[in-house]
Amino acid sequence: MHPVAVKALFNEQVATLSPALAQRRQWIFHSLAFPAIDCSFTAGGGTTLRVRFHCDEWNDLPPSITLHAADGAFLTTAPANPTGVFHAGPHPLTNRPFICMRGSREYHTHPSHLGDLWENAKNGSSFTLGGILTQVWNAWQKGAG
Amino acid sequence: MSSEHNEYGPDHGPDHGHEEQFVEVSISTTAGFYPADEFDRIPANQKVEVQLRKAQNKLNIRDTAGWIATVTLDSGKRQIDVTRTYRENGLSGKVEIDWGPSEGGGG
Numbered sequence: 001m002h003p004v005a006v007k008a009l010f011n012e013q014v015a016t017l018s019p020a021l022a023q024r025r026q027w028i029f030h031s032l033a034f035p036a037i038d039c040s041f042t043a044g045g046g047t048t049l050r051v052r053f054h055c056d057e058w059n060d061l062p063p064s065i066t067l068h069a070a071d072g073a074f075l076t077t078a079p080a081n082p083t084g085v086f087h088a089g090p091h092p093l094t095n096r097p098f099i100c101m102r103g104s105r106e107y108h109t110h111p112s113h114l115g116d117l118w119e120n121a122k123n124g125s126s127f128t129l130g131g132i133l134t135q136v137w138n139a140w141q142k143g144a145g
Numbered sequence: 146m147s148s149e150h151n152e153y154g155p156d157h158g159p160d161h162g163h164e165e166q167f168v169e170v171s172i173s174t175t176a177g178f179y180p181a182d183e184f185d186r187i188p189a190n191q192k193v194e195v196q197l198r199k200a201q202n203k204l205n206i207r208d209t210a211g212w213i214a215t216v217t218l219d220s221g222k223r224q225i226d227v228t229r230t231y232r233e234n235g236l237s238g239k240v241e242i243d244w245g246p247s248e249g250g251g252g
Contacts, residue, residue: 085249125209
């Protein structure tokens, strides 16, 4: 996709990630500037998780998602979680814990999931940038704290 | 006139219990809010999915397979059954529904 179209699609999809939504979900947006989404998930008393979506080549490729502590430091261990979404790794390309879920670049590039093509998911409403962010958030909530 | 002897029956004045017949609903998604501002006043005996379908159409959400609707109460976040009514879900007053895809399976 042409770089201008990539940026336009990114901007279109982050436009509805509003302060009102952040307030309701207890999200903190540190950045919504192309090509990154930088967002913290907070919830009463639990351990904050900060995720960064690197959205170059969106949506020919899914976002590469990195996991961080509240201060921005890379996590060296995956958040405790019963869903299996937060994988201890290390991922063979990033050497870090990663999001093991459709919609994450690390999932689709992992040797175990090369047959699950992003192309088959990318046009679904659950796989917009907000949709993927919501999925990660819902997974995190099941183990938050 | 005593509320025991009016056209609404015993203890049922024109306003008595009226508010319990309705809920005020706002739905949040990453595609936007429905309604865009404030809340819609909805009969409490209406199924939740009716308002979700309106939100889907208004917000141009193509497909909602695998989506879950949740509310956050004092006791915490709770998934609601969209095929049941607000009353059947134990909801009253102002109802803020968060709607979006559940997490995909990890592996």
